[in-house]
Amino acid sequence: MRMSELSSRSGLAIATIKYYLREGLLPQGRPLAATRADYDESHLRRLRLIRALLEVGRLPIASIKQIISAVDDDSLPTHVMLGVARHALSAAVAPEPGDDWSEAEHDAERLIAAQGWRIGRRAPARAELVQTLHRLRQLELSTDLGHHAELAHRLVTEIEIPSVTPDGPRDSTVESVVLGTVLYGKAFDALRRLAREAAEAEVSLSTAPDA
Amino acid sequence: MRMSELSSRSGLAIATIKYYLREGLLPQGRPLAATRADYDESHLRRLRLIRALLEVGRLPIASIKQIISAVDDDSLPTHVMLGVARHALSAAVAPEPGDDWSEAEHDAERLIAAQGWRIGRRAPARAELVQTLHRLRQLELSTDLGHHAELAHRLVTEIEIPSVTPDGPRDSTVESVVLGTVLYGKAFDALRRLAREAAEAEVSLSTAPDA
Known part of the structure; x- marks a missing residue:
């Protein structure tokens, strides 16, 4: 699909999607011409994940990048990838020795x-x-x-x-x-x-x- | 008890207790002399309540004042007083019409x-x-x-x-x-x-x- 369809199906503005592409949160599409690319269901799924982390998890972009890197690193076992996500979702706790x-x-x-x-x-x-x-x-x-x-x-x-x-x-x-x-x-x-x-x-x- | 004992039993600094007195969060003690007053168990209980709201509920002082006023207003039935406390504990929700x-x-x-x-x-x-x-x-x-x-x-x-x-x-x-x-x-x-x-x-x- 083209960028315009990706935008309408994800509910995200084209400018937002381009920002995620620049930040490396969304993989590049398959190039069709100098200024056009083709996107598929995996791109939609990725945008849905980013929205969930941003709007539901209320995570900062830096934490979302950590999670996306873990998702993209196929050498990490599933439970390690989930551990990264859980960590990003949690508040830091400072122990009080005693x-x-x-x-x-x-x-x-x-x-x-x-x-x-x-x-x-x-x-x-x-x-x-x-x-x-x-x-x-x-x-x-x-x-x-x-x-x-x-x-x-x-x-x-x-x-x-x-x-x-x-x-x-x-x-x-x-x-x-x-x-x-x-x-x-x-x-x-x-x-x-x-x-x-x-x-x-x-x-x-x-x-x-x-x- | 004196202010010093109130401080040690509540675990709060004297300056903090004086601040609560000035703000009307803590009722005045029974005057003993021009610069001394006597405090009782009800003062301790009140300090414990303020700490709980502040440190556990993470409420701003303005919300704590609302709750304390409701506690102090004996004309309010218990369930109304609890309603005020619940309201102060909650995040505001903006409905999205549709x-x-x-x-x-x-x-x-x-x-x-x-x-x-x-x-x-x-x-x-x-x-x-x-x-x-x-x-x-x-x-x-x-x-x-x-x-x-x-x-x-x-x-x-x-x-x-x-x-x-x-x-x-x-x-x-x-x-x-x-x-x-x-x-x-x-x-x-x-x-x-x-x-x-x-x-x-x-x-x-x-x-x-x-x-």
Whole structure:
């Protein structure tokens, strides 16, 4: 297809697509003439991936470049490529050295072991879990998240993962991981807060004398 | 207790506590002399609430003032006070008028009705759910979140809500809602991403030819 069709099918302006070509985010098309080139479905898929990372993942262009390089490097196994994507999606966590932090690390270790999850030592989500456990400890709140972990495991294995297609093109695999992580994560959080609002209303309305 | 003890027990610098006094976030103590005052447990509880909103909720001082005013206004029923807190915790959502947006609103309505949740029309989490559903539609991804809603309902009613104490002081009720919403939400999201990482590794390692 020509650039104009690529633009209309992707919903992106021609100037934007040319910018991605210059930045190396989108591979060049097959040259037809000095100023024309031919694009195919792989270009469309790539544009869809970039949009997802940009608009849904809210990633800066620098992080998107890292992910695209990993996608384009066929020598990287799939799980390494996904690791790069997960890393780019996560907030950096600065450990706070001390006994409390070590305790939080042990709490996280126990939760992960109890679910039988095999997780890299430097997985970004592990650091975020440790940070949250650390905060809960500081505030003297319960760090007993065993039931949370069980429900997270069910949510993922019964509902979310069956929709991931690992055999497709590398672009699509990364896209489904990014979209799955970000969008269904947002959806679940909104639903959880709605459930809380409904449940909190029942608790306070049934006991507050001013209701 | 004196200001110095309030400082050591709250872990906040005296200058910070004086700033909260000037801003009206912390009620004045009982005057003992021209330059001394006496503080009690209610002052400690208030400082703990402010810290939670500031450090865990990452709210700006202006939003914290709104919440504190609602806590201090005894004429407001508990559920209205909690509504103010929930609103301050949420990101603003700008509706995008069009058929897609209306469809997403209907999707959200159906999900909420199916769970039997009673939710205010202008609840911030409802708007965030609509926005996420709208995005899923645009990307042609499944908007069938019935199982997500069911698991969110179980998480909240079986695990999270039993730990909320609605009969305590208003400060404590707001604190437990803010901390519960933010911290256990973060914890669940980290656990969910760990579960995904473990499950995605199994899927891709068992099928990828390069593993």
